Amino acid sequence: MSVQWRVWLGGVLLAAVIAAALYFPALRRQVNKAKDLTEKTAEQARRELLPVAPPTTGEPKVKVKMLWGSRGEQAGLNPVIIELPLSNDPALRAKQILNTLLAGPVDAELRTLPPDAALLAFYILPDGTGVADFSDELRTSTPSGIQSEQLAVESIVRTLEANVPQVLRLKILIHGQEVDTLAGHVDLTQSFSVSAKDATGIKLEYPSPPPSILPAPLEKAVEKVRGVTRR
Amino acid sequence: MVLDPAHGGTDQGAHGTEGITESDELLQFAAATKKALEAQGFQVIQTREANDNPSFDDRSARANAQRGAVFITLHIASTGLAGTARVYVQPDASAPANITGLIPWDQAQLPFLSLSRKLGDQVQQELARRFKGSPETVQTAPVRQLRTTAAPAIAVEVSSVSVQNRAELENMVPGVADAIARGVAAFRPSYVLPSASVPGGSVQP
Numbered sequence: 001m002s003v004q005w006r007v008w009l010g011g012v013l014l015a016a017v018i019a020a021a022l023y024f025p026a027l028r029r030q031v032n033k034a035k036d037l038t039e040k041t042a043e044q045a046r047r048e049l050l051p052v053a054p055p056t057t058g059e060p061k062v063k064v065k066m067l068w069g070s071r072g073e074q075a076g077l078n079p080v081i082i083e084l085p086l087s088n089d090p091a092l093r094a095k096q097i098l099n100t101l102l103a104g105p106v107d108a109e110l111r112t113l114p115p116d117a118a119l120l121a122f123y124i125l126p127d128g129t130g131v132a133d134f135s136d137e138l139r140t141s142t143p144s145g146i147q148s149e150q151l152a153v154e155s156i157v158r159t160l161e162a163n164v165p166q167v168l169r170l171k172i173l174i175h176g177q178e179v180d181t182l183a184g185h186v187d188l189t190q191s192f193s194v195s196a197k198d199a200t201g202i203k204l205e206y207p208s209p210p211p212s213i214l215p216a217p218l219e220k221a222v223e224k225v226r227g228v229t230r231r
Numbered sequence: 232m233v234l235d236p237a238h239g240g241t242d243q244g245a246h247g248t249e250g251i252t253e254s255d256e257l258l259q260f261a262a263a264t265k266k267a268l269e270a271q272g273f274q275v276i277q278t279r280e281a282n283d284n285p286s287f288d289d290r291s292a293r294a295n296a297q298r299g300a301v302f303i304t305l306h307i308a309s310t311g312l313a314g315t316a317r318v319y320v321q322p323d324a325s326a327p328a329n330i331t332g333l334i335p336w337d338q339a340q341l342p343f344l345s346l347s348r349k350l351g352d353q354v355q356q357e358l359a360r361r362f363k364g365s366p367e368t369v370q371t372a373p374v375r376q377l378r379t380t381a382a383p384a385i386a387v388e389v390s391s392v393s394v395q396n397r398a399e400l401e402n403m404v405p406g407v408a409d410a411i412a413r414g415v416a417a418f419r420p421s422y423v424l425p426s427a428s429v430p431g432g433s434v435q436p
Contacts, residue, residue: 145308
């Protein structure tokens with residue numbers, strides 16, 4: 001092989017190496033982008049399947065009372081009046097209000113709910129029970145503790161109470177399921193009473209106690225023994 | 232007395248600065264509180280003494296298996312004014328008040344709500360005396376651990392794991408222990424078992 005050919009071949013190889021060095025990072029970025037698009041979590045997929053809330057631009061603006069956090073040494077809620085275009089449909093209205101609560105106030109320090117949490121669904125049962133289904137982030141990103149979890153739940157309950165009278169009680173689900181606690185402390189297995197008459201603290205609603213498993217005569221005998229023991 | 236240092240095992244509870252974890256710190260609070268209660272003449276058992284994590288129901292069962300027990304679950308918050316402590320009891324429930332016979336497990340706390348509130352007020356007053364900025368009266372919150380406990384039951388939560396220095400939190404240990412022991416001692420004369428509490432095993436699992 002002549003020297004001229006060797007130089008020419010070397011030049012071609014060098015050009016190929018430079019082209020590869022420029023092209024491979026771009027190729028890697030494209031592959032990663034494609035991977036991100038295909039690797040959706042079940043929750044992301046579900047969020048996409050949910051019907052998009054209809055635009056609210058045509059709806060009249062009404063005053064809404066939002067219960068966000070307050071400043072001061074004791075953690076508490078502070079009512080803030082804002083104007084929102086709201087639907088007349090109670091379930092849709094509740095959804096719009098909870099999404100505003102999740103978006104948070106202007107001062108981010110007064111948030112009561114984590115910024116990455118999302119409301120997946122809200123519906124109202126015929127008996128007035130509102131069911132709010134939140135994403136996992138409500139459970140994983142709310143600071144663990146009785147005080148912080150209580151504040152999160154109370155802001156949801158009190159904000160609904162102030163704006164959606166059709167909701168009489170609230171059941172909170174996480175990703176479609178009942179969970180024991182919000183972040184290790186506050187009980188989510190019960191429903192919360194949503195009543196404008198009860199403005200102080202959260203009230204739980206228990207189901208009726210199940211009937212005794214004992215046959216009637218045995219139940220009477222147990223009552224009799226119990227009476228004797230008490231004496 | 233049943234003392235419950237919350238969390239444990241894989242559940243470390245609240246995480247703070249300096250690698251502070253709620254589950255570890257609570258063992259110190261529980262040990263000091265146990266000592267202070269024993270000095271007041273109480274017999275004390277703990278739901279956990281090491282880094283394990285009994286279920287909520289297992290912890291409640293330790294109290295439900297005793298007659299005349301008092302249950303205190305200990306917590307450290309992620310938030311709140313550092314150096315304060317709060318006592319929580321279950322909120323009043325719009326539940327059927329006519330529970331007779333065996334108490335359903337899920338509603339075990341119901342017949343004890345007024346006793347829990349009395350106990351909570353006594354302990355909160357003692358805490359407010361020692362830790363400035365703490366509330367004067369007991370708070371209500373639907374704490375899962377309290378719901379299944381058939382005894383006067385309170386949750387004591389200290390703020391917080393977010394302190395700048397671990398010593399700030401650990402300096403609270405003797406005060407919290409003393410406040411709980413004195414609060415329980417003050418509560419003792421008013422402890423009369425409610426009528427719905429069935430002798431010899433009051434709860435229907």
